[in-house]
Amino acid sequence: MTAPATKPVERQLPTDEARELLALTRDLADNEVRPSAAEDEAAAEFPREVFRTLGRSGLLGLPYDEQFGGGGQPYEVYLQVIEELAAARLTVGLGLSVHTLSCHALATFGSDAQREQWLPDMIGGEQLGAYCLSEPQSGSDAAALRTRAVREGDTYVVNGTKAWITHGGVADFYSSMVRTSDDGSRGISVLLVPAGTPGLSAAAPERKMGMKGSPTAQVFFEDVHVPAERLIGEEGQGFGIAMAALDSGRLGIAACAVGVAQAALDYAVGYAKEREQFGRAIADFQGLSFLLADMATAVEAGRALYLAAARRRDAGLSFSKEAAMAKLFCTDAAMKVTTDAVQVLGGYGYTQDHPVERFMREAKVLQIVEGTNQIQRLVIGRTLTR
The missing domain is CATH 1.20.140.10 (Butyryl-CoA Dehydrogenase, subunit A, domain 3)
Known part of the structure; x- marks a missing residue:
C-alpha cells in the first residue's frame, strides 16, 4: 500500500515564482515520485531518471546563480522544495540536498573561470554529484582524513578511500576533500573529480536498514590523476x-x-x-x-x-x-x-x-x-x- 498524497502545507512564500516552483514540485512529487516510492525502495531502485526530470525542470540548481543556469532562489524556497520531495520519497529529497552540497564548493569558492566551465553542467540536470568527506577511520573527526593528493607538475595524484558516500558509484562528479599537507585541518584541499577518471571506483553499496534506493558506498582513489585546474580554492582551504x-x-x-x-x-x-x-x-x-x-x-x-x-x-x-x-x-x-x-x-x-x-x-x-x-x-x- 502506498502513502496517500500529503495534504498541501500552507506556506508563506516570498514571490509568485516561488509559489509556482512549489506547485511544480508538488506535481512532480505526486505524479513521478510518490506512486512507486514503496516498491522502488523495497527493490533498492535508484531513481536516476527522476533526478534528470528534476534537472530539466530547473530544480537541481535552485539556490545557485542564474548566470550559471541556477534558479537564483533563496534557501527559504529551496528548502521547502526539498521538504516536498522528501515527503514523497526520502531518497529523492536527500539526493537533491546532497547534490546541492556537492556543488557548493565550486559555486561558492571556485574561480569565475571554473564556474563558467563546469557549474552549468553540474546544475543543469544531466549530472549528479557526490560529496566526499568521511573516511573509514574519520567520521565525526573530519579533520583526521587521510586521502592524500600529491602534486606532480600540473596534476594531483590521489590515493585513499572515502566512506558513506551518498551516490557513490552513480554520481557524475565527486567533490573530494583530500590531504595536501600534514598540517592538520589546514592541510586539506578540495578537488572536483569527474566520474570515469582512471583509478576512481566504488564498492558495492552498503546494506542499510532504510533508504535502500539511495546508494551509499565507499569510493576508492588509486593513483587517480586529477588536473591541478580542478583544485577549488587554495591549497589548505578545504576544511x-x-x-x-x-x-x-x-x-x-x-x-x-x-x-x-x-x-x-x-x-x-x-x-x-x-x-x-x-x-x-x-x-x-x-x-x-x-x-x-x-x-x-x-x-x-x-x-x-x-x-x-x-x-x-x-x-x-x-x-x-x-x-x-x-x-x-x-x-x-x-x-x-x-x-x-x-x-x-x-x-x-x-x-x-x-x-x-x-x-x-x-x-x-x-x-x-x-x-x-x-x-x-x-x-x-x-x-x-x-
Missing part, C-alpha cells in the same frame, strides 16, 4: 570549505526530516479517521488525538526552526548555530513522529503493507548523516560558550 558546505547541508537534512515527519503524520491522521474500534473512529479517542496533536506540533516547530535558519542565511547573517539547532531538532522530531505513527496504526504499522514502518527506518539515518546529533549539540554548546 573551511567543507564546514561551510555542511552548515548549508544541515538545513537540507532538517527539511528532509520535516518532510518525512509530515508524510508520517498525514498517513497516521488519515488512518485514525478511518479505523474504527468500539463503534467509532480511533481518532475520536482522547489518548490517540493527543498523540496526533503532539506529532503535528513537532512538525510545525521543526519547519519554523529550519525556515528561521534559512532566512538568516538568505540575509547574510551567521547561521551555523541555527543550522545545527534545526538539524538536531528536526531529525529528533522525525524519529519521534514516525515512531508514534507506527503506534497509531498498531500492529498494522509494523507491517510493510503501510508506509509508516519505512518512514521510521528512514528517519533514523537523518540523526546520523552530515554530523551526528551529538556533534550538533557540540556545535551549539561551543557557540554558546565561545
Whole structure:
C-alpha cells in the first residue's frame, strides 16, 4: 500500500515564482515520485531518471546563480522544495540536498573561470554529484582524513578511500576533500573529480536498514590523476570549505526530516479517521488525538526552526548555530513522529503493507548523516560558550 498524497502545507512564500516552483514540485512529487516510492525502495531502485526530470525542470540548481543556469532562489524556497520531495520519497529529497552540497564548493569558492566551465553542467540536470568527506577511520573527526593528493607538475595524484558516500558509484562528479599537507585541518584541499577518471571506483553499496534506493558506498582513489585546474580554492582551504558546505547541508537534512515527519503524520491522521474500534473512529479517542496533536506540533516547530535558519542565511547573517539547532531538532522530531505513527496504526504499522514502518527506518539515518546529533549539540554548546 502506498502513502496517500500529503495534504498541501500552507506556506508563506516570498514571490509568485516561488509559489509556482512549489506547485511544480508538488506535481512532480505526486505524479513521478510518490506512486512507486514503496516498491522502488523495497527493490533498492535508484531513481536516476527522476533526478534528470528534476534537472530539466530547473530544480537541481535552485539556490545557485542564474548566470550559471541556477534558479537564483533563496534557501527559504529551496528548502521547502526539498521538504516536498522528501515527503514523497526520502531518497529523492536527500539526493537533491546532497547534490546541492556537492556543488557548493565550486559555486561558492571556485574561480569565475571554473564556474563558467563546469557549474552549468553540474546544475543543469544531466549530472549528479557526490560529496566526499568521511573516511573509514574519520567520521565525526573530519579533520583526521587521510586521502592524500600529491602534486606532480600540473596534476594531483590521489590515493585513499572515502566512506558513506551518498551516490557513490552513480554520481557524475565527486567533490573530494583530500590531504595536501600534514598540517592538520589546514592541510586539506578540495578537488572536483569527474566520474570515469582512471583509478576512481566504488564498492558495492552498503546494506542499510532504510533508504535502500539511495546508494551509499565507499569510493576508492588509486593513483587517480586529477588536473591541478580542478583544485577549488587554495591549497589548505578545504576544511573551511567543507564546514561551510555542511552548515548549508544541515538545513537540507532538517527539511528532509520535516518532510518525512509530515508524510508520517498525514498517513497516521488519515488512518485514525478511518479505523474504527468500539463503534467509532480511533481518532475520536482522547489518548490517540493527543498523540496526533503532539506529532503535528513537532512538525510545525521543526519547519519554523529550519525556515528561521534559512532566512538568516538568505540575509547574510551567521547561521551555523541555527543550522545545527534545526538539524538536531528536526531529525529528533522525525524519529519521534514516525515512531508514534507506527503506534497509531498498531500492529498494522509494523507491517510493510503501510508506509509508516519505512518512514521510521528512514528517519533514523537523518540523526546520523552530515554530523551526528551529538556533534550538533557540540556545535551549539561551543557557540554558546565561545
